[in-house]
Amino acid sequence: MNILGQFRFRAIDLLRGTNIVETLKKLRKEQYLDSQTLANLSRNNYKEFLAQMIPTTQYYTNLGSKVASSVLTKEIIRKNTAALFSKWFSHKKYAKGTGGSTGAPLVYYTTNEAQSFMWAGILLSWETLGYQLGDKVAFVAGTSLGKNDIKHKVFHQLMNVTTYSAYQLNDHDIESYLYRIDKSKTKLMYGYATAINRIAEFILKSQNTYSFSHLKGIVSTAEILSDKHRNNIEQAFKVKVHNQYGCNEAGISAFECDFGNMHYINSATRIEFDNDGNALATNLVNKAFPMIRYFTGDKFDIVENVSCPCKRGYPTIENFMGRTCDLVIDKRNKVMHSAFFNVLFRDNKHIEQFQVLFNDHKLTVYLQLDSNDLPKEMANYYLDAIKGKMEFDDYAIEINAPFLEAENAKHRYVINTSTDTSIPA
Ligand SMILES: [Zn+2]
Structure with a gap:
């Protein structure tokens, strides 16, 4: 002791x-x-x-x-x-x-x-x-x-x-x-x-x-x-x-x-x-x-x-499924948990981290990769998988752009940019 x-x-x-x-x-x-x-x-x-x-x-x-x-x-x-x-x-x-x-x-x-x-x-x-x-x-x-x-x-x-x-x-x-x-x-x-x-x-x-x-x-x-x-x-x-x-x-x-x-x-x-x-x-x-x-x-x-x-x-x-703030809500109010993205990106060893930003019409996935390349087929594969589950007017994938950080420096997997007030837009 x-x-x-x-x-x-x-x-x-x-x-x-x-x-x-x-x-x-x-x-x-x-x-x-x-x-x-x-x-x-x-x-x-x-x-x-x-x-x-x-x-x-x-x-x-x-x-x-x-x-x-x-x-x-x-x-x-x-x-x-x-x-x-x-x-x-x-x-x-x-x-x-x-x-x-x-x-x-x-x-x-x-x-x-x-x-x-x-x-x-x-x-x-x-x-x-x-x-x-x-x-x-x-x-x-x-x-x-x-x-x-x-x-x-x-x-x-x-x-x-x-x-x-x-x-x-x-x-x-x-x-x-x-x-x-x-x-x-x-x-x-x-x-x-x-x-x-x-x-x-x-x-x-x-x-x-x-x-x-x-x-x-x-x-x-x-x-x-x-x-x-x-x-x-x-x-x-x-x-x-x-x-x-x-x-x-x-x-x-x-x-x-x-x-x-x-x-x-x-x-x-x-x-x-x-x-x-x-x-x-x-x-x-x-x-x-x-x-x-x-x-x-x-x-x-x-x-x-x-x-x-x-x-x-x-x-x-x-089976900890995270918090309700990690939810994506599409234009038809369908709710998807961020765990969906976890599973989607899990097997790609080049993806180090992700963040999903969305508002009423657009969903953007930010990917942190160990290089600057995401093959086009791969990007399309991800977009198709997302489109199969959620409906937005517009979708995008951004590679190696900085993540938005919350004031308390916790990593946020999902951010609703139309309602979230803790992060400057
Ligand atoms: Zn034990």
């Missing part, structure tokens, strides 16, 4: 009023309970949560017995914010915003307990790769991970985290990042899949001499990690990559184990699905601003009774 590391995190808890160290200790044990025990625990936590929250929260009291079949959308939260505070909770609350990728951002309220859980979940994912509290960590991310005010600076320093901006990464930035990551004996990298992949591609091309001998592993988050990116990253850094997925407002925290399974912490969230397969989650650790059957905008399957060789009893998330 790393005493100094423990001390760093105890200091954070003391300064921020959180309880990260104790929550992490609890999760470390809890994860190895058998799946039946954990399923019962999740069910009981949910029951208790409803019993405490419904009578003390105006919005749910008004709904009465309809709570069990209700769906809480961002729109409803925006219109009913005042009625969503529970009178049961008397401690400090914090306003939090979620990304505005589907239009107006959402403001909700969180607690020290929920924040502690979020961080403990992230640390648990790092520990699957041998991370110990206090190890040097590199954050490669945009605004949603690497806030830059004084409070966050102190927090990151105590955590022993250095942030590296993923925003408009050029070769010169990457060169200096790599030097600093190697020299500071960084033990773990944590950040956006596409940004880390960009760095990995630079390493693979440049044949530089960094050994990253201190690096234990890389945890990718906030975006879907494609097999191609995972391979690139593992080859470049010669360590394992684990995926992590969190939907903080929903209390969802999932992490990949050594056997490639994404376990989610079911004691903290209760996940159900609507008829279209959208995940509805109840965040069981936020008792200030209860969100019951919250529409996450994510689609995936869950497997309750896992028997993973890692011996963790937490259920797993499978």
Whole structure:
């Protein structure tokens, strides 16, 4: 055990009023309970949560017995914010915003307990790769991970985290990042899949001499990690990559184990699905601003009774289909998921990344290739496949033009240029 590391995190808890160290200790044990025990625990936590929250929260009291079949959308939260505070909770609350990728951002309220859980979940994912509290960590991310005010600076320093901006990464930035990551004996990298992949591609091309001998592993988050990116990253850094997925407002925290399974912490969230397969989650650790059957905008399957060789009893998330903001809507209002393009381009090794821009009449596919050529037959093949599924007046493929970047530097696979306000047109 790393005493100094423990001390760093105890200091954070003391300064921020959180309880990260104790929550992490609890999760470390809890994860190895058998799946039946954990399923019962999740069910009981949910029951208790409803019993405490419904009578003390105006919005749910008004709904009465309809709570069990209700769906809480961002729109409803925006219109009913005042009625969503529970009178049961008397401690400090914090306003939090979620990304505005589907239009107006959402403001909700969180607690020290929920924040502690979020961080403990992230640390648990790092520990699957041998991370110990206090190890040097590199954050490669945009605004949603690497806030830059004084409070966050102190927090990151105590955590022993250095942030590296993923925003408009050029070769010169990457060169200096790599030097600093190697020299500071960084033990773990944590950040956006596409940004880390960009760095990995630079390493693979440049044949530089960094050994990253201190690096234990890389945890990718906030975006879907494609097999191609995972391979690139593992080859470049010669360590394992684990995926992590969190939907903080929903209390969802999932992490990949050594056997490639994404376990989610079911004691903290209760996940159900609507008829279209959208995940509805109840965040069981936020008792200030209860969100019951919250529409996450994510689609995936869950497997309750896992028997993973890692011996963790937490259920797993499978077939993650990304977010509802990754949807293309054609002129007849037919909806197509960005996964369609993933599948379409998957087997072409020259395509490194794609982005689809569309409005009411035109769809443009931006392809990042390892060269400047896309054979005409190939382009026509792609266009025909797209035309077979969607209807626009006009279609185009652009090769190696820069992608549009969101303010938080996450890669966007699909952008609706007629409604999207987070990206300058
Ligand atoms: Zn496992």
